[in-house]
Amino acid sequence: MQIRPSGDDYAWRLLVLLSATVLPPGTLALLVAMALSGADTVQLVAVGVAATVLHITAWRAAPQPVRAFVAAALAMVVLALVPMPGWSSGVLTPSSLCFLLVLWRLVAVGPDRWVVPALATAVAGVALTGTASTLREPADARLPLWMPVLEAALLLAVVVGVWVFARVVRAQRRRAVIQASQRxxxxxxxxxxxxxxxxxxxxxxxxxxxxxxxxxxxxxxxxxxxxxxxxxxxxxxxxxxxxxxxxxxxxxxxxxxxxxxxxxxxxxxxxxxxxxxxxxxxxxxxxxxxxxxxxxxxxxxxxxxxxxxxxxxxxxxxxxxxxxxxxxxxxxxxxxxxxxxxxxxxxxxxxxxxxxxxxxxxxxxxxxxxxxxxxxxxxxxxxxxxxxxxxxxxxxxxxxxxx
The missing domain is CATH 3.30.565.10 (Histidine kinase-like ATPase, C-terminal domain)
Known part of the structure; x- marks a missing residue:
């Protein structure tokens, strides 16, 4: 079952608008910092394209939540695998917050069969991010074990928190649909x-x-x-x-x-x-x-x-x-x-x-x-x-x- 979103979903529209106006300058600043740190052109293009895709998926998540989520997940994989000088992972790019918006939209109003796979995909992405960050570290500059664990725990908490909140909203919308049907x-x-x-x-x-x-x-x-x-x-x-x-x-x-x-x-x-x-x-x-x-x-x-x-x-x-x-x-x-x-x-x-x-x-x-x-x-x-x-x-x- 797909929960039909309300025609007056002003909160969602406001969040998409804010993501399109507030996040791109932060991502652009990050790209400049990467260039000054010696990142090559392939890395810069990969991060820039992935960030652009994330913003597009946030805009398209309203009419097509499943396709938007798949595209956003692929963009996050690119950010997780691209090495970034001075950064543990590209998923900390400001534009990555668009993935959370798309995840919320899919779980809140998307088909039932995608609710649990969405969480599994996000958790797998956190695991991939932690693994890639650990493997990229130079052998002579290994960080204390608690730092990657803490980073993974924080990412996991954010992902699960967004998913749970979206499930609550989905339940409310479902109750509203049932009440409307009863009326x-x-x-x-x-x-x-x-x-x-x-x-x-x-x-x-x-x-x-x-x-x-x-x-x-x-x-x-x-x-x-x-x-x-x-x-x-x-x-x-x-x-x-x-x-x-x-x-x-x-x-x-x-x-x-x-x-x-x-x-x-x-x-x-x-x-x-x-x-x-x-x-x-x-x-x-x-x-x-x-x-x-x-x-x-x-x-x-x-x-x-x-x-x-x-x-x-x-x-x-x-x-x-x-x-x-x-x-x-x-x-x-x-x-x-x-x-x-x-x-x-x-x-x-x-x-x-x-x-x-x-x-x-x-x-x-x-x-x-x-x-x-x-x-x-x-x-x-x-x-x-x-x-x-x-x-x-x-x-x-x-x-x-x-x-």
Whole structure:
């Protein structure tokens, strides 16, 4: 896995800029000192070319960390092998710091498979540097053993320190990637949950109305052909309901706290009228003066009415009566208090529950009432279900005063 670097990696850009402006003068001064110390042209060219390559790799490490590291490692090999008068090793050239930048970049954002080899390469370079420095020493001018050991230990500490710091940064970047993926997955689950609720609230409700209206029309017709056609319409709608429930199971996800598109209270009469047939009597009664409601509370009220009607038409045999009651004066009748509106959706039980084998009356996903309850509670209201001969859905939702 390669960790994608941030688009705002200002610290890295600043370090590369500093390496390109601060280090070259030091390297140039070193080349002048080498020339004055008697270094030949080959040595000067080798050090100059290696230093130039290191600066180029620091600049190219952002888009191509692997290639930059390989080139930087080869340049460091050249510096380690080129004899430098008065210096233990060419790796102490100021431009060699570019290798540390490239190492950090590869370990921090490069492919996983290069993290450990990068450290092994750097450690091998330290060993090569110490060995080459020791072999170049004249036999009559050997330094104390602790000096090359100390130099190798310091180089090793710097290399390992940079590598460890880069690993920490890599871990932080990986956590950020994982957290971003989790947020994206949560957003997708939220979207799927919203689609699921909308499909259930809108399409399932409409298909249930189609079944109810087709069944009611069959009762009122004496023509066999028309009755068969209406029966086919009802069966097709039931099959569509079954298919929809299967799709809802595929889209099942954790509920979202995000608000839905707010249905309007002005649509309640049309909602009730659409559900009314000769076999299904649905009425709407509103008492008191309507008041404004918060958007989430208004959405919860309309969805509750829709769910109550849908459940009655789906699970109860006609003839059936459903009463929708919206009471704006409930708190005034009970001695005052905070402004609320009470809504009840109550069916009379009809001719009894539908048979278990009837596709139109199967239990379904069970998400409708749960979704309605979540909406009411999220809007700061209270929700209850009462079972008698029929079912009663009852909720109290907050209002914001007179409209």
């Amino acid at each position: 994206l997955a949560a957003a997708r689950r939220t979207e799927r949950a919203e689609i699921r609720r909308d499909l259930h609230d809108v399409i399932a409700h409409s298909l249930t109305l189609v079944v109810a209206q087709a069944e009611a029309a069959r009762v009122g017709t004496a023509e066999r052909g028309t009755e068969r056609a209406l029966a086919q319409v009802a069966d097709t709608a039931r099959a569509a309901l079954l298919g929809l429930r299967g799709m809802l199971r595929v889209l099942d996800a954790a509920p979202s706290a995000a608000g839905d598109v707010v249905p309007s209270l002005d649509g309640l009469p049309a909602l009730v009228a659409a559900a009314t047939t000769p076999m299904h009597r649905v009425t709407l009664t509103q008492r008191g003066d309507r008041r404004a409601m918060p958007a989430d509370a208004e959405s919860a009220l309309v969805r509750l009415v829709q769910e109550g009607i849908t459940n009655a038409l789906r699970h109860v045999e006609p003839p059936l009566s459903v009463a929708v009651d919206v009471d704006w004066d409930v708190e005034l009748d009970e001695g005052g208090g905070r402004d609320v509106v009470q809504v009840r959706v109550q069916d009379d039980g009809g001719s009894g529950p539908r048979a278990a084998g009837d596709p139109g009356g199967s239990p379904g996903t069970g998400s409708g009432l749960a979704g309605a309850a979540r909406r009411v509670e999220a809007a700061g209201g209270e929700f209850a279900v009462v079972r008698g001969r029929g079912w009663t859905l009852c909720a109290r939702l907050p209002t914001v005063g007179a409209a």
